[in-house]
Amino acid sequence: MAKILIVDDELTIIEVLKKLLAKSGYSVSTCLNGNDALDKLKEEVFDLMITDVRLPGIDGITLLQRGRELQSHLAIIVMTAYSDVEPAVAAMKNGAFDYVIKPFNFDELMITIQRALSYEMALAENEVLKSTLTANYHFDLIVGDSEPMLRVYRLIEKVAKTTSTVLILGESGTGKELVAKSLHNSSPRHDGPFVVVNCAAMPETLLESELFGYVKGSFTGANTNKKGLFETASGGTIFLDEISAIPLSMQVKLLRVLQEKEIRRVGGTENIPIDIRVLAASNENLEEKIKRGEFRDDLYYRLSVIPIEIPPLRERIEDIPLLVAHFLEDYEKENKQSVVIAQESLKAFMSYRWPGNVRELENMLKRVATLCENNTIQLTDLPEAILGSMKEKERKKKEQTDDEIDRNASKIFRKNINKVKKGYKDEK
Ligand SMILES: Nc1ncnc2c1ncn2[C@@H]1O[C@H](COP(=O)(O)OP(=O)(O)OP(=O)(O)O)[C@@H](O)[C@H]1O
Numbered sequence: 001m002a003k004i005l006i007v008d009d010e011l012t013i014i015e016v017l018k019k020l021l022a023k024s025g026y027s028v029s030t031c032l033n034g035n036d037a038l039d040k041l042k043e044e045v046f047d048l049m050i051t052d053v054r055l056p057g058i059d060g061i062t063l064l065q066r067g068r069e070l071q072s073h074l075a076i077i078v079m080t081a082y083s084d085v086e087p088a089v090a091a092m093k094n095g096a097f098d099y100v101i102k103p104f105n106f107d108e109l110m111i112t113i114q115r116a117l118s119y120e121m122a123l124a125e126n127e128v129l130k131s132t133l134t135a136n137y138h139f140d141l142i143v144g145d146s147e148p149m150l151r152v153y154r155l156i157e158k159v160a161k162t163t164s165t166v167l168i169l170g171e172s173g174t175g176k177e178l179v180a181k182s183l184h185n186s187s188p189r190h191d192g193p194f195v196v197v198n199c200a201a202m203p204e205t206l207l208e209s210e211l212f213g214y215v216k217g218s219f220t221g222a223n224t225n226k227k228g229l230f231e232t233a234s235g236g237t238i239f240l241d242e243i244s245a246i247p248l249s250m251q252v253k254l255l256r257v258l259q260e261k262e263i264r265r266v267g268g269t270e271n272i273p274i275d276i277r278v279l280a281a282s283n284e285n286l287e288e289k290i291k292r293g294e295f296r297d298d299l300y301y302r303l304s305v306i307p308i309e310i311p312p313l314r315e316r317i318e319d320i321p322l323l324v325a326h327f328l329e330d331y332e333k334e335n336k337q338s339v340v341i342a343q344e345s346l347k348a349f350m351s352y353r354w355p356g357n358v359r360e361l362e363n364m365l366k367r368v369a370t371l372c373e374n375n376t377i378q379l380t381d382l383p384e385a386i387l388g389s390m391k392e393k394e395r396k397k398k399e400q401t402d403d404e405i406d407r408n409a410s411k412i413f414r415k416n417i418n419k420v421k422k423g424y425k426d427e428k
């Protein structure tokens with residue numbers, strides 16, 4: 001039961017509020033002036049204080065400031081007269097959750113109270129979440145402590161020391177690039193360059209000249225000699241993202257690079273040795289592509305010396321709370337605005353399938369953080385897709401329980417029938 005402290009020098013207001021709030025199930029204490037309220041706050045912990053701004057003795061704003069010093073999780077709503085705008089603004093600046101204007105509508109006040117309480121509760125829960133977060137960045141980048149992710153971390157650590165080619169597999173948005181970066185950062189090459197090539201974003205001819213470079217005059221527009229990305233990455237790591245998009249003719253050339261550890265610029269005659277580590281990623285099933293004749297099996301075997309598979313988010317929902325805390329912290333840094341998530345919303349996030357994985361979670365969370373009221377992400381702020389999947393899950397759970405009840409009922413029925421039959425036989 002939430003505990004509320006009401007502070008006002010008008011006895012009638014106190015009486016009315018006390019009665020109504022007590023009827024709604026809150027535990028209510030009252031004070032007629034600011035000094036008494038401060039004394040009370042020193043003795044007892046409250047969830048919410050509703051105070052007038054004009055009080056005998058210390059005023060509402062000072063009470064608000066001191067109150068929050070005494071109890072950092074105290075939500076505060078101030079009451080002001082219609083003409084008193086300035087103190088309302090001052091109260092908000094000093095951390096009041098909201099203000100209501102007298103005479104107030106009781107239904108509206110109740111909504112404000114519920115919002116304030118759920119905000120403070122979410123804030124406390126989110127603080128716990130965040131404190132677990134700080135200790136839980138893997139390779140300074142990756143969030144998630146689920147068993148499948150711990151396996152990924154162990155693999156990264158193991159292969160980081162070697163120069164083996166690594167193929168990172170996983171659905172879109174699972175964090176393949178993050179894993180590639182972590183691998184590079186924890187490898188002996190971490191001081192060298194980390195070069196990312198998105199193989200799907202470029203047409204074939206451009207991809208070739210980007211990767212291999214070219215010599216002056218090799219094609220129109222080649223006015224100078226140019227280093228390719230393989231050379232740029234020398235001494236470091238090259239990450240070939242969306243490797244499945246590489247056309248067959250380029251696959252042969254890539255295989256040569258991996259085998260010979262040297263390249264030849266487009267239009268060039270000289271072989272240039274390169275010292276690179278190759279990481280590749282794909283969100284497509286390469287074995288299927290091999291069957292369709294779209295991917296060379298020899299390149300596949302060469303690339304997948306060590307495969308690292310990142311599981312989709314729906315198979316590690318226990319990572320969702322930490323990821324949410326991580327992205328909310330990100331949001332706070334970007335927008336200088338702290339937003340918290342209510343427990344029910346977090347649960348709803350955990351029941352959704354996240355086809356776009358962590359990227360979808362990040363985008364959705366930042367969108368609802370921008371749109372939510374009172375800096376709290378409530379169930380009502382969530383998109384229909386998430387709410388729908390939560391309702392569906394609840395329905396299934398209920399069906400399961402109903403089924404169980406049915407099964408149990410028929411078990412009991414059969415047992416009783418057998419007893420009756422047995423008794424009948426015994427009688428005979
Ligand atoms: N475990 C994680 N911890 C923190 N951030 C994550 C994690 N996984 C993914 N992200 C974030 O989610 C977004 C998508 O991640 P990333 O780009 O690495 O995915 P991807 O697998 O390469 O996706 P795609 O196949 O679409 O290229 C990025 O902003 C990334 O920082």
Ligand SMILES: [Mg+2]
Nearest residue numbers: 176177241281
């Ligand atoms: Mg990617």
